[in-house]
Amino acid sequence: MAKTGTINWSKKSKMQSFEEVYEVVKLIPEGRVSSYGAIAKYLSTGARLVGWAMNAAHGLHDVPAHRVVNRNGILTGKFHFESPTLMQELLEAEGIEIVADKIQNFSKIYWDPQIELSL
């Protein structure tokens, strides 16, 4: 049972969408962020599904949910973390500037799976 270098859809026919989202989120580099819509589009699914997956990602260590924000670069999910300030703290720890729950230089550090993974 080796690690999943790539997504291993062995058996588990259920909740495949969640696993897909986790795999993509785990690929987001430090200091970069992505949006629900970008991931959703990459997986050919709805943006709300990504948010739902993140909600279920609580407790899954390997999923850096703090690197996923909405299309405005707003930390919309910060209240879903252990603390309302934890998300911002984690992002700032990676060198990301945040003012009033809004990511600065958003377009600069934005990470789109459809672009970054298709090079």
Add this chain to the structure above:
DNA sequence: ACCATGACTATAA
């Protein structure tokens, strides 16, 4: 199957 809800997004005003 229908209805309500949710860490969303595109569009219009």
Add this chain to the structure above:
DNA sequence: CTTATAGCCATGG
């Protein structure tokens, strides 16, 4: 930028 509306997909009652 905000507000309102519609579309989106999965989950739960």
